Amino acid sequence: MSRTKLLLVSCILTLGLPLGCEKQAATEETNETLNLCKATVNHVSELISSVGGAMGMSEKITAKAALHTSIVKCESEGLSKAQADCILSAKNFEQFMALGSCEAIVSKRPSWLNVPPSPQ
Numbered sequence: 001m002s003r004t005k006l007l008l009v010s011c012i013l014t015l016g017l018p019l020g021c022e023k024q025a026a027t028e029e030t031n032e033t034l035n036l037c038k039a040t041v042n043h044v045s046e047l048i049s050s051v052g053g054a055m056g057m058s059e060k061i062t063a064k065a066a067l068h069t070s071i072v073k074c075e076s077e078g079l080s081k082a083q084a085d086c087i088l089s090a091k092n093f094e095q096f097m098a099l100g101s102c103e104a105i106v107s108k109r110p111s112w113l114n115v116p117p118s119p120q
Helices: 003-049 057-077 081-089 093-097 103-107
Strands: none
Touching: 003 057, 003 081, 003 093, 081 103
16 A cells, blocks of 8 residues: 555544544434433323323324324423433322422423423
């Protein structure tokens, strides 16, 4: 291999490595956000469905579409660990309805999360 080709390959590998690492880190962060969103939105869905009775076919289709839309919206907006912790800490519907008083939710309410605001 000629010296010029060796330098060119060396430059490409040296310059490409940080770019590849940045891309991998961004992908890992995106995957982490998606996993956090899925877990949180699924938790909310379970809390809400625990209150109502059996759903009909059209209600199941609507619920599935709402679930998917909420995950996509959560992923695009982002979800902090503190917000997720507040939501995931709700163990029943009453605690879910009180999420409006959680500091992380008050400071930045996810648009896909519909809970009453905290009483002031």
